[in-house]
Amino acid sequence: MDKQKILVVEDTERIARLLQLNLQAEGFKVSIEGNGRRAYERIMQEDYDLVLLDIMLPEMDGFEICKKVREISEMPPIIMLTAKDDLQDRIAGLKLGAIDYMTKPFSTDELLIRIHNTLKVYAQRADTNQRVTRYVVKNLVLCPETREVTVNNEHIDLSQKEFDLLKYLLENKRIVLKRDMILEKVWGYDYYGDTNVVDVYVHSLRKKIDERFNEKYIHTERGIGYVIRD
Numbered sequence: 001m002d003k004q005k006i007l008v009v010e011d012t013e014r015i016a017r018l019l020q021l022n023l024q025a026e027g028f029k030v031s032i033e034g035n036g037r038r039a040y041e042r043i044m045q046e047d048y049d050l051v052l053l054d055i056m057l058p059e060m061d062g063f064e065i066c067k068k069v070r071e072i073s074e075m076p077p078i079i080m081l082t083a084k085d086d087l088q089d090r091i092a093g094l095k096l097g098a099i100d101y102m103t104k105p106f107s108t109d110e111l112l113i114r115i116h117n118t119l120k121v122y123a124q125r126a127d128t129n130q131r132v133t134r135y136v137v138k139n140l141v142l143c144p145e146t147r148e149v150t151v152n153n154e155h156i157d158l159s160q161k162e163f164d165l166l167k168y169l170l171e172n173k174r175i176v177l178k179r180d181m182i183l184e185k186v187w188g189y190d191y192y193g194d195t196n197v198v199d200v201y202v203h204s205l206r207k208k209i210d211e212r213f214n215e216k217y218i219h220t221e222r223g224i225g226y227v228i229r230d
Contacts, residue, residue, distance in 0.1 A: 003029040004049040004119060009039040009065070010081065011057050015104075019052065022108050023115075036060030043069055044181075048076045050119060052111075053098070055082040055089065063096060070097030072181050073172070077118050081106075135170040137230055140209065140217060142170055151213050158208065161186065165201050166209075169218065169228045178225040202226055 006023055010016040011034040020030045031048075033039040036057035043051060043065070055062035066078055079100040080093040090101045100114050135142045139152045147163055149156040158166065164186050169177065179198045187197065202218055210217050219227050 003027060005029045005031070005047065006115070007039070007042060007046075007048045007051045007076075008032050009036070009051060009057065009062070010034065010054045012054075022112070026112055034058070036062070036065055040065045040068060043076070044072070049122075050115060051076050051078045052115075053078050053080050055080060055093070063092060066093065066096040066098055071176070072178060073175075075122075077122050079111075079114060079118065135167070135173075137170065137173065137217060137228055138215060139213070142167060151209055151215075156208055158205075162201060162205055162208070165198075166205055169226060173228050173230070176221045176224050176227045182225065198226075 004027075006028045008016050008019045008023070008030060010019065010032070013034070016032045016034065020032055023030045031042075031046075033042055034057070037059040039053075039057070040060055042048075053062045053065060057065075062080055062082070066080065069078070074097075077099040078097065079102065080098045081102055081104060082089060082093075083104045090103075093101050099118055102111060102114070134144070140149070141151075142149045142163075144167060149158055149163065149166065165182065168182065168186055182198050206218055209215075217228055219229055221227060
C-alpha cells in the first residue's frame with residue numbers, strides 16, 4: 001500500500017522539520033514548503049492526501065491559499081496551523097474550507113490523532129464516491145461504468161472528451177470550475193493545444209443537451225469558468 005502524502009506548509013524551518021520527522025515516523029510521506037505561492041502551486045499540481053497549512057507565509061498567506069484551493073476543489077483536506085489564538089482567525093479558516101485548526105504550540109500526539117481522524121473521514125467519502133453508479137441532474141443521467149448519457153431517457157451520443165468533460169462537471173456539481181483547471185483535469189497537464197478547447201467542447205455539449213432539450217444545465221461564470229447546477 002502506498003504511503004499517504006502530506007504537505008507541510010510552514011516557513012519556520014525548525015517547526016517544519018520537526019513536523020516532517022514526526023509524520024514520517026508515523027508512516028506518512030512528507031514534503032515541506034515554506035513559500036505560500038509555491039505551496040499553492042504544489043497543492044494544485046501534485047496529489048496530496050492532506051495539507052498542514054500555516055497562516056503567516058511569504059508571498060501568499062494561508063487564508064488566501066485555502067480560499068483559492070477551495071474555489072476549485074474540496075480536496076485535499078486542510079488543517080490550519082497558526083501562532084494566533086484568535087477566535088475570528090479560527091472561524092475565518094473554517095469558513096474558507098479548512099477541515100480543522102490548531103494553535104501553536106500544540107501537542108504532536110493531538111495533531112496526529114486529528115490527522116488520522118481527518119484521513120479516515122475522507123477515505124469514507126472516497127469509498128462512497130467510488131460506489132456512485134450514476135450522476136443525475138434534472139432529467140440528465142450519466143453512468144460512469146457504461147459511459148452512457150441520457151436526457152429524458154433519450155440516448156446522447158458524445159465523444160470521449162465530451163463525456164469526460166461532462167462527467168468532471170457533474171462530479172463537481174455546484175462548484176465553479178476554472179477553465180485552466182478543467183483543461184488540466186480533462187486534457188492533462190501535458191496538453192499544449194489551444195486553451196479555447198474548453199469553450200469549444202462546452203459549446204458542443206450545450207448544443208447536444210441544453211439546446212436540444214431546452215433546459216439549462218451548464219452555466220457560465222463570466223471570467224471564471226463553468227458550473228452545473230440543479
